[in-house]
Amino acid sequence: SAVISQKPSRDICQRGTSLTIQCQVDSQVTMMFWYRQQPGQSLTLIATANQGSEATYESGFVIDKFPISRPNLTFSTLTVSNMSPEDSSIYLCSGLGQGVTQYFGPGTRLLVL
Amino acid sequence: AQTVTQSQPEMSVQEAETVTLSCTYDTSESDYYLFWYKQPPSRQMILVIRQEAYKQQNATENRFSVNFQKAAKSFSLKISDSQLGDAAMYFCAYRRVNTDKLIFGTGTRLQVFP
Numbered sequence: 001s002a003v004i005s006q007k008p009s010r011d012i013c014q015r016g017t018s019l020t021i022q023c024q025v026d027s028q029v030t031m032m033f034w035y036r037q038q039p040g041q042s043l044t045l046i047a048t049a050n051q052g053s054e055a056t057y058e059s060g061f062v063i064d065k066f067p068i069s070r071p072n073l074t075f076s077t078l079t080v081s082n083m084s085p086e087d088s089s090i091y092l093c094s095g096l097g098q099g100v101t102q103y104f105g106p107g108t109r110l111l112v113l
Numbered sequence: 114a115q116t117v118t119q120s121q122p123e124m125s126v127q128e129a130e131t132v133t134l135s136c137t138y139d140t141s142e143s144d145y146y147l148f149w150y151k152q153p154p155s156r157q158m159i160l161v162i163r164q165e166a167y168k169q170q171n172a173t174e175n176r177f178s179v180n181f182q183k184a185a186k187s188f189s190l191k192i193s194d195s196q197l198g199d200a201a202m203y204f205c206a207y208r209r210v211n212t213d214k215l216i217f218g219t220g221t222r223l224q225v226f227p
Contacts, residue, residue, distance in 0.1 A: 001160075031213045042204060042217045092158070096213055100146055100165075104158040 002027050002095045004105035012111045013083055020079045021108045023093030028073040031096040034066070036089045037107070043092065049076040083112045115140045117207050119218035126195045127226050133180075134190045134221045136205030142166075144210040147181065147188045152220075153201040161203070164188065192223075200225045 003026040013019050023032065032049040047055040047068055055068035070076040080087050093105040116139045126132035138147070149161040164172045164181050171179050176196075180189045192199055205218040 033213075042219045043215075045214060048213065094215075100208075101148070101160055101163060102208075102213075102215055103160070104150075106157040 001101070002029055002097055002103045004093055004095055004103055006091075006093055006105040006108050008108060009106065010109040010111075012113060015084050015112055017083055018079055018081045019083065019110060020077050021091055021093070023076045023078070023105055025074045025095045027097065029095035029097045030073075032070060032076045033094045033096070033102070034068060034076070034078045035092040035094065037092060038089045046078070046091075049078075080110065083110075085112045088112045115142075115207055115209065115216050117205055117216050117218040119203075119205055119221050121221045122219070123222045123224070125224040125226060126192070126199075128195055128197060130195055131191060131193045132195055132223065134192075134203050134205075134223065136188045136190070136218055138186050138188065138205075138207050140186070140207065140209070142209050146208045146210070147179075148206040148208070148215070149177070149179070149188075149190045150204045150206060150217075151199075151201045152204065153198075156201075158204075162190065195225050197225050197227065199223060 005024045007022045034046040035043040037043045045058050046061045047057040049068050049070040051070045067079045088111050090107040092107045094102045096102045118137045145166045147164045151161045152158040162174045176193045178191045202220045204220045206215045
């Protein structure tokens with residue numbers, strides 16, 4: 001299984017600012033993903049982070065709001081841009097290796113005031 | 114489009130007893146994977162158990178087992194000998210073979226009482 005870490009673990013931000021979340025995997029994974037989990041709700045896929053190319057975004061999510069980078073097989077960043085209180089959520093990174101199972105990071109709890 | 118439904122927002126069980134969490138899904142595919150994930154309060158989401166649709170035998174991991182009914186598109190999780198540490202949100206998830214996307218249900222919050 002992959003061990004996934006995220007930084008920061010939590011943050012409180014002012015509206016209109018941006019926050020970049022980092023995700024590090026301890027072993028090479030083929031796929032990396034970013035999810036949003038709003039309070040008390042399920043996980044919604046934001047995008048698939050592609051190494052060396054633009055991320056693939058799900059319906060309702062755009063690159064200008066959630067730019068994603070993946071410079072190598074074990075690292076990715078998600079930026080939440082021009083934040084509003086509606087962006088308050090947990091943001092989770094996950095990785096999929098050669099197997100079937102996705103493994104998740106601990107999440108970044110974001111509160112926007 | 115595939116969907117995953119968890120009809121029990123909350124469940125409770127007494128310690129040492131058995132509880133079953135329900136999950137149904139909708140798909141036209143014949144080959145896919147099903148998962149149960151556990152998310153304890155303020156803690157990391159972890160995999161509980163996985164089932165490949167082509168396998169007729171129900172998956173088992175220690176106290177956790179599934180009842181996979183492919184024709185009925187049902188995938189319930191049974192937790193035996195419940196422990197206080199089992200208290201968490203449980204998410205059922207579906208993934209089609211040859212894709213990487215997980216589709217999650219809305220979750221079931223399990224409380225365990227001593």
